[in-house]
Amino acid sequence: MSAPISLNEAKSMTHAFQNSSLGTNQTIAGLVDKINLLTLLNQEGCTGVRIYNALNEENKITYVLVGVNANNEDMTDYILDKTVNCPNNCSNDSPLM
Numbered sequence: 001m002s003a004p005i006s007l008n009e010a011k012s013m014t015h016a017f018q019n020s021s022l023g024t025n026q027t028i029a030g031l032v033d034k035i036n037l038l039t040l041l042n043q044e045g046c047t048g049v050r051i052y053n054a055l056n057e058e059n060k061i062t063y064v065l066v067g068v069n070a071n072n073e074d075m076t077d078y079i080l081d082k083t084v085n086c087p088n089n090c091s092n093d094s095p096l097m
Helices: 008-017 032-039
Strands: 028-031 050-054 061-068 074-080 085-086
Touching: 032 050, 032 061, 032 074
Parallel strands: none
Antiparallel strands: 028 085, 050 061, 061 074
16 A cells, blocks of 8 residues: 655655656656546545556656545546646756656
8 A cells, every 4th residue: 555755765766767767758747736636536435546657649658547446446437647747847846856
């Protein structure tokens, strides 16, 4: 199950990806707005979110988010994509970059 981690652990993990061959010229983060995330989470029976790595039309990493129910099943009535991807739209002062 997911668990909180420290900023140092997060930095180590994100920097490892960004400095790897997988991260070269790739999306390094995606922003999901609060309204869409809450709509996803507020679906009846939703107990969590599953995040799928995917490729967009530019062959860049993107993310597909679906709600998950108590049986660990994807809830496919409301699916999120169209994240605001970084590096094009990034926080300039994040320690995770």
